[in-house]
Amino acid sequence: PGQRPGDRAGVELARRLVEEAGVAGIAFHPRHASQQHKGGPDLALARELVEALPVPVMVSGGISSDERARETFEQTGAAAVMLARGSLGNPWRFERLLGRRSGEPSAEEIVEELGWVIDRAEEHLGVERAGRYLRKFYPWYADTLGLTKRERAPLVTAPTTGHARAALEGLGAPLLTA
Template sequence: MFGKYRVLLAPMAGVSDIAFRTLCREAGADMAFTEMVSAKGLSFANDKTRHLLALAEGERQVAVQLFGHEPDVMASQAAWIEDMMGESLAYLDINMGCPARKIVSKGDGSALMKDPALAAAIVRAVKGAVSHPVTAKFRRGWAEGDETAPEFARLMEDAGADAVTVHGRYAEQLYRGAADWGVIGRVRDAVSVPVVGNGDIRRGADAVAMAAQTGCNAVMIARGAEGNPWLFSQVQAALAHADEPAPPSIEERIAMARRHARLLTQREGRNIVRMRKHAMWYMAGLPGAAAARGRINYCTTLEDFDQVFDDLIEIAREHS
């Protein structure tokens, strides 16, 4: 299943939209996810939720991650997605790893790790409703110190999951501390389906080390790509045992930020408030970035962001 998909862009709420997917695919991501999608929201024909499934022109083989806790709703909406997206859909993933309070408080995301029987029922229901592959993404376990991922993975495989993705933190950790890659290897030993490793890949060497230590079939990149789509080309080169591309220059970082803002404008219209967080990530560590952050918080249009980017380039030239 993952023969040609070795380097994946993770589904990230508020991040993995059309613009970001476009930049990451161009940089070398083999597969990209939409933002995670609420099955309940889809069942209400919510336009805001359906908007998350929109694809860029020519975009093909995109994975969709659904979250929810009702097997029948998850199954019906998975079937709707499959019918609506057709050949553009690569596979469907079930979110069992999001630790956000607003998600787990409703029994969704990583809360499913506390109810393995329900999690398995969801996989069986979705698998029975679609013809595309069905995968599950989860964490090391729910409570810190209580690793349940290997057994949980076996249950998901028995329920019909075609592959699993493991993030090396407990749900209670949120994103604190370091991801434990060892659990990815233990899941790899526990199941016969492909395993995707996730957590703390921030350079090409990290992906090589994860693959070597765990035997995972693919790597999934999330926060490491924020403001840094070049990471995918670095990972691809490292996995191919080739020289990694040099880190982007200040000019290249600002140019990418400008392009990102333009892609968002094409999709969202003049008001591109959601570019603020991306702009912060692109300019992190640059000369003048600390002063620019306050201005970014008031940017709403392409012209606003361009002015900040122009000033950052000028400051960079003065420093050089």
């Protein structure tokens, strides 16, 4: 919406983009810049924008669970919701929201998916860059796996993709038999 609570610059900009520039849709993040990634989005403000604009509005921000995605749809009337950080480490969320899956993934699925992510990162970035790049994503997968602080340490501190693979293999036996 703007820099601080009460600032409606984002709403006014969205209206101008539609009215003056003729955009066909708007992606709206109803959190203030001062909130960064903390605090909930202002869904009432998002609903106001949805109702005011003649184009589809997609709402993003603070959608970190399946329930929050559904709530955002229901409370705003948005044409779509965007899951950014809310899907990290849990790409199965999309299947659940689309009704193509129920329940959480198994530990085996999570480990397999992360292995696939590592493979793709190595292909695109090279082994050295992939190792550095992926370190910011490992905590998300560790959360989805439900790892304790001690269990997750080897993965989230892995300096290379080889170390990450070894950490996953070390986790694999107890996780995959649970």
